[in-house]
Amino acid sequence: MELHVAPALALLREHNLLDHVSDLTDFTATDVSYDSRKVKQGTLFFCKGNNFLPKYLTMAKEKGAIAYVAEQEYPEGKGLPAIIVNDEQKAMALLGAAFYGYPQNDLFIIAITGTKGKTTTAYFADHILGHSTNKHVALFSTLDRVLGNASQDRFKSDITTPESLDLYHDMRKAVDNGMTHLVMEVSSQAYKKNRVYGLKYNVGIFLNITPDHIGRNEHPTFADYLHCKEQLMVNSDTCIINAETHHLDDVYYTAKATTQPENIYLFARHGAQISLPDDQQLDFEYRNDFEDLHESEFQLTALSDRAKKLNLDHRYTTSMPGDYNEGNAVAAIIASGLAGASAEDDCATLDHVHIRGRMEMVPTKHHGLIYIDYAHNYASTKRLLAFLKRQTHAGKVTVLLGSTGDKGISRRPGLGKALTEEHPDKVILTTDDPGYEDPMKIAKEIDSHIDHDQVGEVQFIMDRETAIKSAIDNNKNGDIVVLAGKGEDPYQKIDGVDTPYASDSKIAREYVKEIEQ
Ligand SMILES: CC(=O)N[C@H]1[C@@H](OP(=O)(O)OP(=O)(O)OC[C@H]2O[C@@H](n3ccc(=O)[nH]c3=O)[C@H](O)[C@@H]2O)O[C@H](CO)[C@@H](O)[C@@H]1O[C@H](C)C(=O)N[C@@H](C)C(=O)N[C@H](CCC(=O)O)C(=O)O
Ligand SMILES: Nc1ncnc2c1ncn2[C@@H]1O[C@H](COP(=O)(O)OP(=O)(O)OP(=O)(O)O)[C@@H](O)[C@H]1O
DSSP: OOHHHHHHHHHHHHHTTEEESSSOOOEEEEEEEEGGGGGOEEEEEESSTTTHHHHHHHHHHHHTTOOEEEESOOOGGSOOEEEESSSSSHHHHHHHHHHHHHHHSSSEEEEOOOSOOOOOOHHHHHHHHHHHHHOOEEEESSSSSEEEEGGGGEEOOOEEEEOOOHHHOOOOOHHTTOOOEEEEEHHHHHHHTTTTOOOOEHHHHHHHHSOOOOOOSSSHHHHHHHHHHHHHHHHHEEEEEEETTTTTTHHEEEEEHHGGGGEEEEEEEOOOOOOTTTTOOEEEEEEEEEOOOEEEEEEEOSSSHHHTOOOOOOEEEESSHHHHHHHHHHHHHHHHTTOOOHHHHHHHHHGGOBBOOOOOEOOOOSSSEEEEEOOHHHHHHHHHHHHHHHHHSSOOOEEEEEEOSSTTHHHHHHHHHHHHHHHOOOEEEOOOOOOOOOOHHHEEEHHHHHHHTSEEEEOOSSHHHHHHHHHHHOOOOOOEEESSTTTOOOEEEEEEEEEEEOOOOHHHHHHHHHHHH
């Protein structure tokens, strides 16, 4: 891989990003990096972000950087060609794609956005396409990054949508490994920070939007959050929209601004209260036939002529319980159908998709069922509890949760509201990534939004491990404990440090083994 200075400058000019160049020489970069610690001889170095310090450029130069790209000239870079741009992140995304030889052109890309359900939908699509392409599918998700079928090409993600240089690096690796398809989650932050600037997708899925990710280091307002999420529609050749999403009109008309209406598919649950945009009909509807705590079955029906051509009408079973997971599955089925998969591929895979920390069930002999789930805002907690309540009949429901510090402040009233509306028998408020805040203060804030006439007992146990054990101790057969919010996270974010934490799953499984042997 290499990038010559002349096409790099031409690309920046074409996008009106180039301000000026200094100390220009004719060079060819043999690597690109935004991290001075990773610079090698011949690297084009990007001075990026609010936390960038000029001493990083000094380090990059010492380690062999051949030139740098920045929004201003730095004395520390004297002697190196300086490419000064008016938007570092956009420049980095464009030059990253060029350096890695535009790997996106060799991939059929399905991209997914939504406040909730991205990871689940991505895993559904990954499984279906894994079947239809005989394992030629790459996956960029919050949980795993899969660039090929060898073990060294599968690893845990540290971020939902990677920084642009990492994104194109990983896409190139996937293409070189023979992958033909890519399923990726696209967070709103990815648009906010231009990590995916200039990237086009074959299919884009919009699942839903509810207030979340608003605060310091995230989005200043809900409007900004919605705008960033909608950019996925603007950049997709074909759009799939869950018609039950809030702000459907806004999302649909944004999609329509750049996509022909015949390439926009809308789907919804049969009987859902939706108000469709004037010029659009529903393309697919699905109807639940059966649900329990282990699986759900639904019938998918194509309504429009173009939807019928995809031949996806079928009765499907998914191993991820919860009615919202039916919607996630439908989005994955339609997207995979557009990528060439058949109903047969869907049926062969959907009934055995399990995702770590998402509706993960821990069975016990005498302590009822334990669910570990990533729900951590109003919409997801409400839907999760509503589903579990429908399933418990006479049993008791205990919910254990906390909320993150320093961000997502709207989650606290949201969690209080979801608990009030779904009134579990018992709530245990505990610690969940408190950051620089006091977890007890966060718990009290959630509690202040609970209507205590609606909810059974509320307990405060700040040590999460003790809280989990206490919840399990009091659970009997027929009852359910929900350990919400952390999924399989093996850390607690405390005072800026990812402090090791055994994970809800490990603590629950080991404790059940200990008390039931
Ligand atoms: C707050 C935030 O957005 N932080 C992102 C940022 O971190 P950063 O500290 O590097 O900050 P920066 O100011 O952009 O950059 C400083 C630069 O100095 C460089 N450096 C640093 C030290 C050194 O010795 N030498 C050096 O060159 C760094 O490599 C970096 O390029 O840039 C990093 C790499 O580009 C990101 O990994 C990191 O995301 C952090 C991990 C994060 O948590 N981000 C969240 C907000 C996020 O993006 N979340 C979404 C999901 C949200 C959703 O579900 O919708 C996601 O896509 O994951
Ligand atoms: N379509 C949906 N609507 C509402 N809640 C959902 C939906 N799909 C999943 N959930 C809930 O949200 C939780 C997170 O799901 P998932 O990881 O698939 O979403 P995500 O968009 O990747 O989340 P995040 O951005 O927080 O990483 C699940 O554990 C479940 O409780």
